[in-house]
Amino acid sequence: MTDLFDTTVTTTDYSAKDIEVLEGLEPVRLRPGMYVGGTDERALHHLVSEVLDNSMDEAVAGHANRIEIHMHSDGSITISDNGRGIPVDPHPKFKDQSALEIILTTLHSGGKFNSKAYETSGGLHGVGVSVVNALSEWLTVEVARDKQIWQQSFSRGKPTSKLENIGATNNRRGTKVTFIPDHEIFGKSAKFKPARLYQLAKSKAYLFRGVEIRWQCDPELIRDGDSILEKDSFHFPGGLNDYLTSSMEKRPKVTEENFHGISPLADDMGRVEWAVCWPEYGDGNIRSYCNTVPTPIGGTHEAGIRSGLLKGIKAYGELIGNKKAASITGEDIFINSCSLISVFIKNPQFQGQTKDKLTNPEAAKLVENAIRDHFDHWLSGAPAMANDLLAWALERADERQRRREEKDVKRKTATNKRKLRLPGKLSDCSQDAPHGTEIYIVEGDSAGGSAKQARDRKTQAILPIRGKILNVASATRDKIRGNQEIADINLALGCGAGDQYDENALRYEKVIIMTDADVDGAHIATLLITLFYQEMPELIKNGHLYLAQPPLYRIAQGGTVFYARDDQHKDELMETEFKGRGKIEISRFKGLGEMPAAQLKETTMKKDKRTLLRIMIPEGTRLDTSERVDALMGKKPELRFQFIQENADKVAELDI
Numbered sequence: 298m299t300d301l302f303d304t305t306v307t308t309t310d311y312s313a314k315d316i317e318v319l320e321g322l323e324p325v326r327l328r329p330g331m332y333v334g335g336t337d338e339r340a341l342h343h344l345v346s347e348v349l350d351n352s353m354d355e356a357v358a359g360h361a362n363r364i365e366i367h368m369h370s371d372g373s374i375t376i377s378d379n380g381r382g383i384p385v386d387p388h389p390k391f392k393d394q395s396a397l398e399i400i401l402t403t404l405h406s407g408g409k410f411n412s413k414a415y416e417t418s419g420g421l422h423g424v425g426v427s428v429v430n431a432l433s434e435w436l437t438v439e440v441a442r443d444k445q446i447w448q449q450s451f452s453r454g455k456p457t458s459k460l461e462n463i464g465a466t467n468n469r470r471g472t473k474v475t476f477i478p479d480h481e482i483f484g485k486s487a488k489f490k491p492a493r494l495y496q497l498a499k500s501k502a503y504l505f506r507g508v509e510i511r512w513q514c515d516p517e518l519i520r521d522g523d524s525i526l527e528k529d530s531f532h533f534p535g536g537l538n539d540y541l542t543s544s545m546e547k548r549p550k551v552t553e554e555n556f557h558g559i560s561p562l563a564d565d566m567g568r569v570e571w572a573v574c575w576p577e578y579g580d581g582n583i584r585s586y587c588n589t590v591p592t593p594i595g596g597t598h599e600a601g602i603r604s605g606l607l608k609g610i611k612a613y614g615e616l617i618g619n620k621k622a623a624s625i626t627g628e629d630i631f632i633n634s635c636s637l638i639s640v641f642i643k644n645p646q647f648q649g650q651t652k653d654k655l656t657n658p659e660a661a662k663l664v665e666n667a668i669r670d671h672f673d674h675w676l677s678g679a680p681a682m683a684n685d686l687l688a689w690a691l692e693r694a695d696e697r698q699r700r701r702e703e704k705d706v707k708r709k710t711a712t713n714k715r716k717l718r719l720p721g722k723l724s725d726c727s728q729d730a731p732h733g734t735e736i737y738i739v740e741g742d743s744a745g746g747s748a749k750q751a752r753d754r755k756t757q758a759i760l761p762i763r764g765k766i767l768n769v770a771s772a773t774r775d776k777i778r779g780n781q782e783i784a785d786i787n788l789a790l791g792c793g794a795g796d797q798y799d800e801n802a803l804r805y806e807k808v809i810i811m812t813d814a815d816v817d818g819a820h821i822a823t824l825l826i827t828l829f830y831q832e833m834p835e836l837i838k839n840g841h842l843y844l845a846q847p848p849l850y851r852i853a854q855g856g857t858v859f860y861a862r863d864d865q866h867k868d869e870l871m872e873t874e875f876k877g878r879g880k881i882e883i884s885r886f887k888g889l890g891e892m893p894a895a896q897l898k899e900t901t902m903k904k905d906k907r908t909l910l911r912i913m914i915p916e917g918t919r920l921d922t923s924e925r926v927d928a929l930m931g932k933k934p935e936l937r938f939q940f941i942q943e944n945a946d947k948v949a950e951l952d953i
Contacts, residue, residue: 322402322431322454329482332428334653341483342493344432346590347425348376348474353501353589355380356508357641361471363509366498368491369475370515377473382442385460395460397440401430401451429476430454432483436476441469453479491518495525502531503540504589504639537572537637545635551575551689552682556675560667566659567642569667571602575634575689583631586639587647587655594648596655598640601664603631608665609672614687616677621691629693640664723789724749724759735807736760736789737845737902740821743890748811750894751902758805760789765821769828770930783828794832800839808836809909811845811901813888814862826912827930842912847889847901853882860900 325332333340333347355361361380368374384396404427430436431454440447446466450458478487491514502510509532516527533539538557545555557572575581585592585599592598607627614622640660648654676683722745726734736758739748745761752759767780777783787794792803810825812818822844829842836842848860850867852875859874861867867883875881886892901907 322404322427325404325428325431326453326482329432333432336483338487338490341478341487342489342497344429344476344478345374345376345489345494346497347429348476349497349501350590351426352376352378352380352472353505353508355471357505357589359507362507363511364501365511366494366513368489368494368514368518370517371477372488373475373477374489374494375473375475377439377471379469379471382440382470383438383472385440385442385447395449397438397447397449397460398456401427401436401438401449402454402456403427426474427454429474432479433476434479434481436474438475439463439473441466441471441473492523492525495529499531500540500584500591501589503533503537504586506534506536508532537570537639541572541574541635541637545574545576548579549577551577551685554679554682556672558668558671560671562640562642562663562667564663566663567640569598569641569664570639571668572637573602573606573634575686577689581633581635583634583636583638585637585655587645587652588641589639590647590652592647592653592655594654596648597657597660598638598655598664601661602636602638602668603627604661605665605668605672606630606634609669609676610687610690612673613676613683617684617687619687619691621694622687624694624698625690626694626697629697630690633693638664722761722785724752726753726758727755731804731806734758734805735809736805737809737811738762738786738825739811739889740764740813740818741888741890744811744813744888747889747892747894747897748902751898753902753904757902758789760785762786765817766824766828768824768930769831770926777832783832786828790833790836792833792836798833798835800835803836803841806841807843807909808841809843809845811847811889814847814849814886815888818888823930827926829912830926837912837914840911840913844910844912845901846908846910847886847892847897849886851882851884851886851896853884854878854880860896 329336329340333343349364349366352361352364355378356364361378363379365377366374367376383400386396388394388396388399430451433454434452435457436451438449438451444465444467445462446464446469447460448458448463449456449460478489480487495512495514498510498512502508509530512526512529512531514525514527519525519527535542536559538555541555541557552575555572555574557570559568559570561568583595583599585595587596587598604627607625607630610630611622611625614620614625640655642657642660642663644657646656648656676686724745728734734756737748737752738760739745740762741764742761745759748759748761762782762785766782767776769777769783772780790804790808792799808829810822812821812825826842829836846862849863850861852859852861852867852870854875857874857878859870861870871881889897899906
């Protein structure tokens, strides 16, 4: 990766006194995005998920069978269960604090680090409820345990009362947590959405057959049009299949029965439950869960069910002598289905604290083997239904092949149109298939001319643009739509932008920005990267965007020639490769257009000799990246001025 806003940093004023040590829950309040994924609506509702997941873990472990959720008109929410209750006795290591206070105020504390208290759980790191506490304006927890009720209050992660015994009880047990999100973190207008939490409660009940979830919402919060009740109760003995049946009852399906079941995983690793149906028309959808935690990005359990279904249908086709079944792909049998999969496994590994993706590598094979065996029996036990499903999958395969052929035709047609609309601009490559192809976006016709001579015509396309393109981070939508250079880029790539982005329609495997190796070139590259970041973020996410690294200097002495990227690299070469030599020739390239095509090819475009920098957004930095782009490229000049003031002392040398 390359730093888009690179500066040369000095270490003069950087010492041990600059190293901060954050204690308690301070890191959560300082960087909430690291723990709940941001401060937006999704992160706000994730707070509820963290508390609800703890109650679900009690139910899955067999210690609770009822969970209650109550949304209050003041914006707070209460989640309670009839489980064992959080321990309230003094912690053996921190004897002046109860276990409850430790759990609520200390990161990485809890009972889920081993399998003694919970065989499987959605909580992993002892982070969830303490994070909720840190990000709440106030939070109160009640524990009914050993026929006594205990209570303690907190604010923004710190205790505001001591743990108190508030009375006896004969028929109550479990934990009750009430909290309201901190508006200093989530904004003054932040409010829980009843419809969203109603659906969350319902889905949790489908995920575990042994729990009843009782819902209550103060009537003031329910708006006209909301399809929720003031009071409701969710309990589904049929689990995922109940959910799928109810949601698909009005859609015609390929098979009369859903493929559903529950099975233990090998090696006593847990269990998997699934429900799959295939609608005759319309889009499919996939919902996956691990230990009742939604995994919207999917992961290895989704890979397992995909593989199990694919291998099963292809094996059935082979069994009945259908040779075309070999052409079926995972997309044909799985992507167009309506699928639910829920795994309960020991020691799950997630991508990030928000647990959007399951990453346990062994889960794929465990799920595949468990589901494949049941799928084989399901298909062989109902040949008529199996034949219908095989025929439907083959139709999807034929449609996929037709779409591919149509795209090939459209590609050639679109290329011809582009050449007519962009005379002297887009010089396309001769290869039609995207794999292995690349497009160089270069500044100006002069640079474009050199690049055209230096390219590999089979796989390298050249698109010159005129000067500095529009800064899309501060421009209106009308200006962006009306900008010719942006339109040319969109037309050349063919994949669309924004909500219309289509990865399969991208005409090149690599999109390479190639600008002069100076300040103006860096500015143009930054504007182009901002364009892709804002208009085609998936192009960056999927690893298609690169920066070429043309040299700024040519250094020669006799038959020895080296190229330097910048002044620092030039000085390094002078101290190493050319130290002690005779007369040395140093020439600075004024720009790509002034560079001979042979040198441009040798240094920047030849695949086995060039250096490309891939533009990427590392995991966990999305929020910081968004804020940096907004500050430096957005509409507020005062943010840029602030950045300059804060970083001016770090610039050792300015190239002007």
